[in-house]
Amino acid sequence: MLDLCAARIQDTRETIARENASIPNGLLSAIRLAGANDRAMKDICAWSLKVSAEMKAAGEPMAMAALGGYGRRQLNLFSDIDIVFLLPSAHPELAELQIRLALYAIFDLRLKTEIGYGAKSSEQACEAVGVDLDTTTAFIDCRFLAGNRPLYDRMRERVGKRLRGEKRRWLIKELLGKREERLSRHGSSVYMLEPNIKESAGGLRDLHTISWLSYLLLGDTRLRALHAERIWTASDLRAARESRAFLLWARNELHALEGRRIDQMRRPKQNDLARRLGYENSGGFLAEENFLRDYYKQARDIDDLANKVVGEIQRLDTGLFQGMVLRLRKRRIAPHIEAVGESAFLDDESKDWFKKAPSHIFQMAALLAEKGLRFSERAKSRLRLAVKRYDATYQSDPLNRDYFLRILRAPLGMTRILRQLYETGALTAFLPEWEHLFCLVRSDFYHSYTVDEHHFKCLEEAQKLMARPRDDPDPRVAGAASRIVRWDLVNLALLLHDVGKGLGGAHALRGAQIADRVAMRLKLGEDDRADLRFLVYSHLKMSHVAQRRDLMDDRVILDFAREIGTVDRLRMLFVHTVCDFRGVGPGAYTDWRAQLLGMLYDSAEAALKGRPLAHTEKPQILPALRQATLERLGPEADEAAMDAFLLSLPDRYFAEAATAADLREVARRAAKHFELIRKLTEQNRIEWELLDGDSGNYSELLIASHDVPGVFARICGALASKEINILSADVHSTTDGYAIDLLRVTDTGYKRLPAGFRLDRLKRILNDALISGADIDELVAKSRKRAAPLNHLKLHRPTRVDIDAEASDTDTVIDIFALDRTGLLYDIAKTLYERNLTINLAKISTASYQVVDSLYVTDTEGNKIYGASEIESLRKALIQAIDAEPEGKPQ
Numbered sequence: 066m067l068d069l070c071a072a073r074i075q076d077t078r079e080t081i082a083r084e085n086a087s088i089p090n091g092l093l094s095a096i097r098l099a100g101a102n103d104r105a106m107k108d109i110c111a112w113s114l115k116v117s118a119e120m121k122a123a124g125e126p127m128a129m130a131a132l133g134g135y136g137r138r139q140l141n142l143f144s145d146i147d148i149v150f151l152l153p154s155a156h157p158e159l160a161e162l163q164i165r166l167a168l169y170a171i172f173d174l175r176l177k178t179e180i181g182y183g184a185k186s187s188e189q190a191c192e193a194v195g196v197d198l199d200t201t202t203a204f205i206d207c208r209f210l211a212g213n214r215p216l217y218d219r220m221r222e223r224v225g226k227r228l229r230g231e232k233r234r235w236l237i238k239e240l241l242g243k244r245e246e247r248l249s250r251h252g253s254s255v256y257m258l259e260p261n262i263k264e265s266a267g268g269l270r271d272l273h274t275i276s277w278l279s280y281l282l283l284g285d286t287r288l289r290a291l292h293a294e295r296i297w298t299a300s301d302l303r304a305a306r307e308s309r310a311f312l313l314w315a316r317n318e319l320h321a322l323e324g325r326r327i328d329q330m331r332r333p334k335q336n337d338l339a340r341r342l343g344y345e346n347s348g349g350f351l352a353e354e355n356f357l358r359d360y361y362k363q364a365r366d367i368d369d370l371a372n373k374v375v376g377e378i379q380r381l382d383t384g385l386f387q388g389m390v391l392r393l394r395k396r397r398i399a400p401h402i403e404a405v406g407e408s409a410f411l412d413d414e415s416k417d418w419f420k421k422a423p424s425h426i427f428q429m430a431a432l433l434a435e436k437g438l439r440f441s442e443r444a445k446s447r448l449r450l451a452v453k454r455y456d457a458t459y460q461s462d463p464l465n466r467d468y469f470l471r472i473l474r475a476p477l478g479m480t481r482i483l484r485q486l487y488e489t490g491a492l493t494a495f496l497p498e499w500e501h502l503f504c505l506v507r508s509d510f511y512h513s514y515t516v517d518e519h520h521f522k523c524l525e526e527a528q529k530l531m532a533r534p535r536d537d538p539d540p541r542v543a544g545a546a547s548r549i550v551r552w553d554l555v556n557l558a559l560l561l562h563d564v565g566k567g568l569g570g571a572h573a574l575r576g577a578q579i580a581d582r583v584a585m586r587l588k589l590g591e592d593d594r595a596d597l598r599f600l601v602y603s604h605l606k607m608s609h610v611a612q613r614r615d616l617m618d619d620r621v622i623l624d625f626a627r628e629i630g631t632v633d634r635l636r637m638l639f640v641h642t643v644c645d646f647r648g649v650g651p652g653a654y655t656d657w658r659a660q661l662l663g664m665l666y667d668s669a670e671a672a673l674k675g676r677p678l679a680h681t682e683k684p685q686i687l688p689a690l691r692q693a694t695l696e697r698l699g700p701e702a703d704e705a706a707m708d709a710f711l712l713s714l715p716d717r718y719f720a721e722a723a724t725a726a727d728l729r730e731v732a733r734r735a736a737k738h739f740e741l742i743r744k745l746t747e748q749n750r751i752e753w754e755l756l757d758g759d760s761g762n763y764s765e766l767l768i769a770s771h772d773v774p775g776v777f778a779r780i781c782g783a784l785a786s787k788e789i790n791i792l793s794a795d796v797h798s799t800t801d802g803y804a805i806d807l808l809r810v811t812d813t814g815y816k817r818l819p820a821g822f823r824l825d826r827l828k829r830i831l832n833d834a835l836i837s838g839a840d841i842d843e844l845v846a847k848s849r850k851r852a853a854p855l856n857h858l859k860l861h862r863p864t865r866v867d868i869d870a871e872a873s874d875t876d877t878v879i880d881i882f883a884l885d886r887t888g889l890l891y892d893i894a895k896t897l898y899e900r901n902l903t904i905n906l907a908k909i910s911t912a913s914y915q916v917v918d919s920l921y922v923t924d925t926e927g928n929k930i931y932g933a934s935e936i937e938s939l940r941k942a943l944i945q946a947i948d949a950e951p952e953g954k955p956q
Contacts (some may be wrong), residue, residue: 066112070105071174077101077140077867078177082321086342091313092139092306099138103131103210104148105174106881110211113166117159124159128212128220132181136206136275138288139269143315144327145252147181151216154186174624178326181182187220194224194234198239201271205280223282232282237378244274244375254362256518258357258506258650258797262300262316265365269312274307276494278378296377305370308363317361317894318342330360349569361504361515363952376442377538408441409433419451420662423459424880425450426491427468430482437477440485460495466587473560474554476532480524483560484542487517498564498579505567513650516566523559523648525554530640541663542643554593555637558600559644561593565833577602595633600641603628611661613880613919617717618666618873619678625665626672635673639666652762657809659792665718686719686728687711692938693732698739700719710739713799717906741769745803748820750835751780757817764818765794765811770835772804777904778894779841780806783831783890786844788822789814794890794909813887840895845888864947866940870931876921877930878903879939883947885916892946893918900939901925 071767078101081094088094095801096483110129111182132147134140148171150164154486155294164184171180193200203225204405209217225661228236240339263269276286283290292302318341322334330338340354346352395405401415409419409429419425428449433439440448459465472479488493493499505516514522534546548653549555561583565575580601584594606628614621629635642662668678693701718780719731741752751770755828766784770776777796787948789889792815795807812818881893898902906921923929929938 066108067170067173070108071176074105074174074176076103081317082142085314085317086322089314089342090310090723091315092310093143093319094317095139095141095313097140097254098140099131099135100190102135102140104887105209106131106148106171109167109170110163113163114212117163117168117810120127120162122159122162124156125153125216126213127160127163127167127184128214128217129206130217130220131210131211132203133206136203138208139271139313141313141326142320143178145179145326145355146176146208148183149207150182150184151190151191151220152184152186153213153216154188157186157813160213187216189225190220191223191227193841194227195235198236198243200242200276201228205277205286208319230283234714237278237281240274240277241375244271246372252513254514254522254549255368256361257515258515259329259331260360260364261329262312262319262360265364267308267361267366267368267371268328269309269316271367272312274308275367275371275374278374282374285889291374296374301370302653304366307823312367315342315356349567350506357504357506358504358514361506365504373442398436398438402429402432403463404438407438408444409438410441410444410818411447416447418594419447420454423455423462424447424468425462425627426486427465427495430486430491431468431471434472434475434478434482439478439481440489445485445489448510452490455494460497460586463588465495470553470587473556473583474531476552479531479556480521480528480852483524484521487521496560496583497563497799498583500549501567504565508568514648516563519563520560521648522650523562523644524556524645527556527559530644531556532731539643539659539663541666541865542640542659545639545666549636549640550633551596553591554596554598555641558597558604562601562641562645563599563605564601573602573605576604586786596637600637603638604645606607607638607662608646609656612658612910613623613917614878615717615873615876615906615908615921616661616664616921617720620782620874621872622665622668622672622678626669629669629673632670632673635666635669652815655762655792655809657727658730689728690719690735690862691730693729694735694739697732697736706743709801710799711735713801713803713830714805715797715799717929718797718805731732734807737767738769741767742805745769745771747834750832751776751825751828753828755822761812762815762817764822765775766806766808766810766824767806768804768806770804772798772802772905773835774901774903775895775898776804776835777907778898779808779831779834780808781894782841782888782891783827783834784808785891786841786848786850787827788887790815790816790885790911791890793908793909794907796904796907798905845891850908864944866943866947868930868936868940870936871930873921873929875929876923877936878921878923879918879943881916881918881920881943881947883916883918885911889916889947890918892942892949893920896942896946897922900942901910902930902939903927906955 067120077098079543081098085091085094106129114126122814125664128151130136130149130151132149134144135146135148140146150160150167152160152164161184168182171182190204194204195201204220205225205228207221223276223859247264247270248266251261251266251268253266255267259266261268277290279288279290281287281294283294288297288302288305291297292299297305301830315330315338316328319330319338322338322341331396334355335353336351339352342356344352347355383911385758398409401411401418402409403412404410409432419429429440429444472482483492486495499517501519502517503648507516529859530542530546535543537546539541547732560582561580562576563572564579565577568575575666577598579600581594589597606625610616610621610625610777616622629638641663643659644655646658646662671678691708692712693775694707695704698707714735718735737754737756741754744752751768754770754871756765756767768780770780789809790813792809792811794809799805799806810818830844831841833839864884865880867880867882869878869880883889894904902922902924903921904922908919910917910919930939
C-alpha cells in the first residue's frame with residue numbers, strides 16, 4: 066500500500082514538473098498535487114483504522130485534517146504538508162494508536178517535502194485560535210481528509226464561534242499588522258527586481274490574507290464570496306483568479322528549477338526560470354525582463370485587490386458610533402471636494418466634475434498634494450473613467466501645466482499624488498513619454514526596482530529633502546537641499562532622468578532630448594529648459610567622477626566644475642544624484658559613496674566660488690590626526706613609531722578627513738593599520754582584521770603587508786577563494802615599503818559577512834604564497850567551479866575596457882565594465898602584474914552583479930603607458946582575462 070501511495074505521489078510530482086510550463090494555470094497543478102497527497106493520506110488513515118480495529122482497541126476514532134496551503138489545496142512541488150490529527154476528549158486511546166500507526170506510514174512514504182503534524186483534541190486546537198496568529202489562520206484553512214467526520218465538524222464549529230467579537234477584532238488587527246511587517250521586511254513595492262513570490266507585495270501571501278479577511282467578513286474563504294457580496298466587481302474576481310493561477314504556475318517552476326522550496330526569484334536564476342516558462346528574448350528585452358513584466362502586472366492586481374479588501378474591512382469594522390463620528394468629521398476642502406481623514410473625494414453633487422474640464426483632475430491633484438491628502442478609491446475610479454475621454458488638448462492645457470508644476474513643488478504629498486495619477490492613467494495621458502516605462506524591467510543588476518518605480522522612489526527621497534532638509538543625516542546634503550530654490554525643476558528632472566531607458570542607445574542622451582521636448586510643451590523659460598536638459602543628461606556625471614576618478618587630482622575637479630558651470634546647478638545635481646542613489650534600493654547609498662560624493666561636492670563648490678580646492682592635505686591634518694590616533698591606541702603606544710608611520714602615509718590616505726567625524730574615522734583606520742604593520746615580520750608577510758562597516762550591508766577588511774609586486778592580486782584571489790566579494794578597495798603604499806588597504810567586502814549574496822567569520826587559515830595560506838612567491842590560481846579555480854555563471858548576459862552587456870592616458874597627469878586610467886564573478890578582480894590585478902604594471906589607485910565599485918573598476922596604473926619606473934599599440938595590447942589582454950571561461954564551466 067505504501068509503495069503504491071509513494072509511487073502515485075512521485076508520478077504526479079514528475080508529471081507536474083514536466084508539464085507545468087505548458088499549462089499556465091498553477092492552480093490546476095496545485096490541486097492535482099494536493100489530490101495525490103489526499104489519496105495517500107486517506108489510504109493511510111483507512112489502514113490505521115483497520116489495523117486498530119483488528120487489535121480490538123476501544124474508544125472513539127481520530128480525524129485527520131489538512132492545514133495551511135495543503136488545506137487550501139494550493140501545493141507547489143516543494144510546499145510543506147501540514148496535518149492535524151484530532152483526538153476525542155474522552156477515551157483517546159484508540160485515536161492515539163491510530164495516529165501512531167498513521168505517522169509511521171506517512172514517514173515511510175519518504176516524501177520530498179517537509180511534513181508538519183500535531184495531535185490535539187478539538188478543545189486544545191481551539192485554545193490557540195484567537196491567541197496565536199499562525200495557528201488561527203492554519204485552522205481557518207483547515208480541510209477534512211479522513212476519519213471521524215463528526216469530530217472534525219465539532220472542531221470547525223468551535224473555531225467559528227471563537228472568532229467572534231473581541232477575537233475577531235484581534236485577528237483583523239493581527240492580520241493587518243503582520244501584513245505591514247511582512248511588506249517592510251520583503252519590500253513594500255510590487256516592483257522589486259528580486260521579488261519574493263510568496264511574501265512580497267502582491268505575492269501569494271496577500272491572496273491568503275484576502276481569504277482570511279473574507280472569512281472574517283463573510284464566513285467564506287473563497288474569492289467568489291467577495292464578488293457575491295459586491296465587495297469586488299466581476300473584473301476584480303477575474304483578475305484575482307488569473308493572478309493566482311500565474312503566481313502558482315511561476316512558483317511551481319521555480320521549485321522545479323531549484324529542486325527545493327524557494328520563493329525569492331534571484332537574478333542569476335531568472336533567465337533559466339523565464340526560458341523554462343516559455344519566455345524568449347524579444348522586442349529588445351531579455352527573456353527574464355519579459356517574464357518579470359508579466360509578473361508585475363499580476364502582482365499589482367493582487368496588491369490593489371488586497372488594499373480594497375483591507376479598506377472594506379476597516380470600514381465595516383469601524384462600528385456604528387465611530388462611523389457616525391467619521392461622517393461628522395467630513396469636511397469641505399474646496400468647491401466640489403470633500404475629505405474624511407486623509408482621503409478626498411468629489412461630493413455627491415459633483416460626480417461628473419472630472420469630465421467637465423481637462424484641468425479638473427490636476428486641479429484636485431495639486432490641492433491634495435499641497436495638503437498631504439490622497440484620492441479616495443471612489444475618486445480614483447471616477448478619475449480613470451474621465452481620463453479615457455480626454456484628447457491631446459489635455460497635454461497642452463495651460464492650467465494643467467500650472468497645476469502639474471504646483472504638484473512638483475508640494476512637500477507634503479507630491480509623490481503619493483503622482484503615483485495615484487500614474488495608477489489611474491492620468492499621468493501618462495499628460496506625459497505620454499512615460500507610457501513605455503510601465504513595469505519596465507532592465508536587468509542591470511544594480512537597481513532593485515522597475516524603471517517606473519525607481520522614479521517614484523527617487524521622488525520620495527526628494528520630497529523628504531524638500532519638506533525637512535535639515536533633518537537629513539548628511540550635513541552636506543542638508544545644506545545643499547536647503548539652498549535649492551527650483552524644486553520643481555529638480556523633481557521634474559527626477560521624474561524624467563531614466564525616461565530614455567528601453568528606447569535603445571544612450572539613455573541619458575535620449576532622456577535629455579525627451580526632457581527638452583517636455584520642457585517646450587510646458588512652456589518653460591530658456592534657462593529652465595537648459596537646467597532641466599543638463600540635469601537629465603548629466604544625472605550620472607557626479608557619481609561617475611566620484612567613484613572612478615582621483616579626487617585629489619586638481620585637474621579632475623576643475624574639469625568637472627567647468628562642466629557644471631554654476632553653484633546652483635551643482636547643488637541641484639548633487640541632490641539629484643543623492644536621490645537617484647537612494648532610490649536605487651536598500652544599501653545602494655553606502656557611507657563610502659556618500660563620502661566620495663561629498664568630497665567631490667566640496668571641491669567643486671570651492672572651484673566654482675574661486676576658493677582653493679577643498680583637499681585635506683597631510684600638513685594641515687597631521688596634528689589633529691596624531692592626537693586622535695593616539696587616543697585610539699591608548700597610553701602604551703610607541704609615539705615615535707606612530708609618528709614615523711603617519712609621516713609615511715600618502716596624501717590620499719588623508720583625503721576623507723574633511724569633517725570632525727571623518728577625522729575620527731581616518732584615525733580609527735590609521736590606528737588599526739599601525740597595529741597591523743607592527744605585527745609584520747619576514748615570516749609574517751601579511752596581517753588583516755575584519756570589522757563591521759558603518760552601514761549594515763558590508764564588512765571592512767583592513768590589511769597590511771609588505772609592498773611587493775603582485776601582493777594586491779594575491780589578496781584578491783585569496784578572498785575570491787572564500788567567495789568573498791570586494792565592493793570597493795582603497796589601496797595605499799607607504800614610503801617605507803608597506804601596502805595598506807581597506808576593502809569593503811560582502812558574501813556572494815551582497816550581504817555583510819556573518820558574525821564570527823574567520824579568515825585565519827586563509828591568511829596562513831596567503832602568507833606562505835607571499836614567502837614562496839607562488840601564485841594561488843588553484844585556490845581560486847576551486848571556488849570558480851562552485852559559482853553560478855551569468856553567461857547569457859554577456860551577449861547583451863559585453864565586457865568593456867577603456868584606457869585613457871590623458872585623464873591624469875601622472876597615471877594611465879583603466880576603466881573596466883564587466884559582469885561580476887568569482888575571482889574577477891584577481892584576474893584583472895594578475896594581468897596587470899604580469900605586464901609589469903603597478904596599481905597606484907584602485908576605485909572598485911560593485912553593485913549586485915555588475916562592476917566598474919577604475920585603476921590608476923604606471924609601469925615599474927612610474928611612467929604612464931602612452932603607445933597606441935601597447936594600450937591596445939593591454940586592453941585585449943584584460944578582456945581576454947575577464948571573459949575567460951573558468952575551468953570546468955560550460956562555454
